[in-house]
Structures are given as structure tokens and as C-alpha cells.
Amino acid sequence: MYDGAFPSKLQRAVGELVVSFKRRGEATVLDTLRQAGCLKARFPRPVTAGWADATMLNTSGGVASGDRLSTVFSVGPGARATMSAQAAERFYRAPADGLPSFVRTQINVAPGAAAEWLPQESILFDNCALDRQLAIDLAPDAWFLGVEALVFGRLAMGETVTQAWLRDGLRVRRDGQWLLHDTIRMDGDVEAILRRTAAGKGARAMATVLHVAENAEAMIEPVRDALLDFTGEAGVSAWNGMLVARILAPDSALLRLGVAAAVSVIRAPRPLPRVWLC
Numbered sequence: 001m002y003d004g005a006f007p008s009k010l011q012r013a014v015g016e017l018v019v020s021f022k023r024r025g026e027a028t029v030l031d032t033l034r035q036a037g038c039l040k041a042r043f044p045r046p047v048t049a050g051w052a053d054a055t056m057l058n059t060s061g062g063v064a065s066g067d068r069l070s071t072v073f074s075v076g077p078g079a080r081a082t083m084s085a086q087a088a089e090r091f092y093r094a095p096a097d098g099l100p101s102f103v104r105t106q107i108n109v110a111p112g113a114a115a116e117w118l119p120q121e122s123i124l125f126d127n128c129a130l131d132r133q134l135a136i137d138l139a140p141d142a143w144f145l146g147v148e149a150l151v152f153g154r155l156a157m158g159e160t161v162t163q164a165w166l167r168d169g170l171r172v173r174r175d176g177q178w179l180l181h182d183t184i185r186m187d188g189d190v191e192a193i194l195r196r197t198a199a200g201k202g203a204r205a206m207a208t209v210l211h212v213a214e215n216a217e218a219m220i221e222p223v224r225d226a227l228l229d230f231t232g233e234a235g236v237s238a239w240n241g242m243l244v245a246r247i248l249a250p251d252s253a254l255l256r257l258g259v260a261a262a263v264s265v266i267r268a269p270r271p272l273p274r275v276w277l278c
Contacts, residue, residue, distance in 0.1 A: 013060040013067040015039030020074035021052050021081040028052040028079040039069060042086075048270045052081045055275055056119070058089060065094035065129060067101045074108040075115040084273040085119040088151070088252075093127040100129035100165060107136045107146075114143035118263070118273055121149040121205070121252050129165040138212055140175040145266055147259055149207035152190060155251040161204075164190045172242075174212065179242060182208070201233060203248035205255035209262045211243040219243050219266055226261040234258055 018034035019041050028051060035041055038060035044053050056071070063069065075081045091101060109115040117136075124130070138144055148170065153159035165187050172180040186193055194200035211219060220238040223245055227234045232249035245262050249255035260272060 013038045013064065013069075015058065015060070015067075015069045017041055017056065017070070018072045019054050019083070020072075020076065021054075021079045022076040023078040026050055028075075028081055031076060032074075039071065044274065047274070050080055051114075051270070052079070053273065054081065054083050055273075056083065056085045062090035062092055063101045063103070063130075064092045065098035065101060069101075069103045071105045072108075073105070073115070073117065075110060075113040077110040078112045079110070080114040082116040082118060082273060084116075084275050086275055088121040088123050089119070090123045090125065091128045091130050092125050094129035094165075098129065100131040100167075103130070103132040105132075105134045107134070107144075109136070109138045109142035109144055111139040111141055113139065116144070116267070117146035118276070119147070119149075120276065121151045121207075121255070123151045123154060123252070124161055124164060124166070125159070126153065126161045127163050128161075131167045133169045134171070136170075136172045136212075138172070138174045138179075141214065142174070142212070143214075144210070144212040145263065146210045147207060147263060148210075149205070149252075149255060149259060150184075151205045151252040151255070152194065153204060155204060156253075160191065162191045163188060166190070170208065170210070172210070172212065174241070179212065179240065180210070180244070201248060203233065203250060205249045205252050207247045207255055207259050209243075209245040209247065209259060209266075211266050212241060214241065216241050216243040222265045223262050226265045227258060230258045230261060232258055234262075236262075 015037040017039035020032040022031040152161040168184040170182040217238040247258040
């Protein structure tokens with residue numbers, strides 16, 4: 001029983017995950033695994049020869065104010081690996097005087113290696129506060145495919161996000177040189193921001209698909225063709241060995257259809273991660 005004395009600060013979740021892969025013959029195998037706190041990794045049976053798969057889990061059940069999560073994902077020379085997530089991540093309401101949740105991800109891809117960063121959607125709750133940074137370091141001839149998706153409340157659950165504090169950064173370097181620095185900053189009336197044509201055009205779900213490879217620019221027309229029947233909003237650009245697709249939708253279900261269409265073309269003929277189909 002409690003004696004009436006409660007801690008002045010709530011306990012926060014802390015998670016650290018370090019996963020690296022290396023090449024052994026024709027196979028890609030696990031090289032390093034460190035998991036601490038609420039972040040874990042599981043390794044399903046490989047679906048495609050030569051590729052390894054890892055699935056992230058957050059055992060805390062969601063991310064709250066003041067939580068700190070850190071992930072390092074590395075793929076060694078000649079190896080090929082995919083990192084996905086068991087489920088969509090949820091970012092809950094933060095108190096008015098609370099800290100944001102801090103999420104840091106570092107991805108390293110060595111010469112001749114291929115890496116995929118394919119988490120499921122990040123679902124934002126009303127009055128959430130999130131500071132998230134994704135940093136990607138690529139060798140000159142590395143191959144990379146990544147997805148980051150944000151959902152502002154679940155339409156099917158009647159959720160809306162009217163207020164939020166969001167700092168969501170994406171930084172990409174190739175051979176030590178900056179290739180892309182992209183940041184989403186929202187503070188206050190998120191609903192009004194998303195209604196702006198240049199911001200969200202009324203969408204409640206958005207995603208960025210990033211592909212970096214020697215032939216990335218050649219994929220622009222196949223990706224555009226894959227999105228022709230998409231009923232949301234989508235645009236695809238390619239330059240300097242990089243392809244970027246921006247996708248907007250009124251809800252997460254339609255957003256996933258658009259993301260899956262773009263990703264499937266880039267990673268063909270390999271199927272989507274099995275956790276995406278659950």
C-alpha cells in the first residue's frame with residue numbers, strides 16, 4: 001500500500017538498441033546486438049537469400065513525455081539488411097510543463113552494402129511533444145531505402161490532433177558530404193498548419209520515401225507510375241543519386257497503400273516485410 005507519498009517525477013522509459021550485420025560468404029549474418037531498457041530486436045527467418053531481417057519492438061507500449069529512445073543500425077561491407085518495426089509507434093499526450101520525448105536513430109551503411117529502414121507509422125496524439133532525429137551515413141556506393149510516416153490521430157478512432165510540438169529531422173550524408181537535410185517543425189495549432197496548401201493540404205497522414213543508390217534517379221518514372229492510381233496526394237523527385245517521394249493522405253490506411261506502392265517498386269521483386277501485412 002502507498003503511504004501517501006508519491007514521487008515528484010514520473011518514471012520515464014529509456015531504450016537503447018544497437019544492431020549491426022556483416023557478410024559471411026553469400027549470407028548476411030548478425031554481427032553485434034545490444035539491447036537495453038524497452039527497445040528489443042527480433043530476427044525472423046530470412047525471406048530473400050542474402051538479406052537479413054530485424055524487427056524492432058518497444059516493450060513500453062508507446063512513447064510518453066520524457067522518454068528517451070536510441071537506435072543504431074549498421075550494415076557492414078557487402079551485407080544486406082532490413083530493419084522494420086513490429087507495430088506503429090504511438091506518441092502520447094505530454095503535460096503542459098513536460099519534456100518532449102527524445103528519439104534518436106543512426107544508420108550506417110558501408111561500401112557495397114544495402115540497408116532498408118522500414119518502420120511502420122508514427123501515430124501522434126493530441127498535445128504530444130516529440131523531438132526525433134534520423135541520421136544516415138552512407139558509403140559512396142551504398143544502397144539505401146527508408147520510410148518515415150506521421151499520422152496525426154487515427155481517423156477510425158475519432159482522434160484529432162489540434163495542438164502538438166514536433167521537431168522531426170532527417171539528415172543524410174554520402175561519403176561524408178551532406179546530401180539531404182530535411183526538418184518538420186510544428187508548434188501549436190497543428191490542425192491549422194496541416195490545412196495550409198504548402199504544408200498538408202488538409203491531410204492527416206504524411207510520409208517521406210527516400211532512396212539513395214547509383215540508379216536511384218532511374219527509378220523516378222517507375223515510382224510515379226506506381227502512384228498513378230493513388231487517390232491521395234503524391235510527388236516524386238530525383239537528383240544527385242537520390243529519389244524522394246512525398247505522400248499525403250486523409251488517413252493512415254490510404255497512406256500505407258501509397259507508401260507500399262512506392263516501396264514495392266524500389267525493392268522488387270522482394271515482398272514487403274511480413275510485419276507490414278499483420
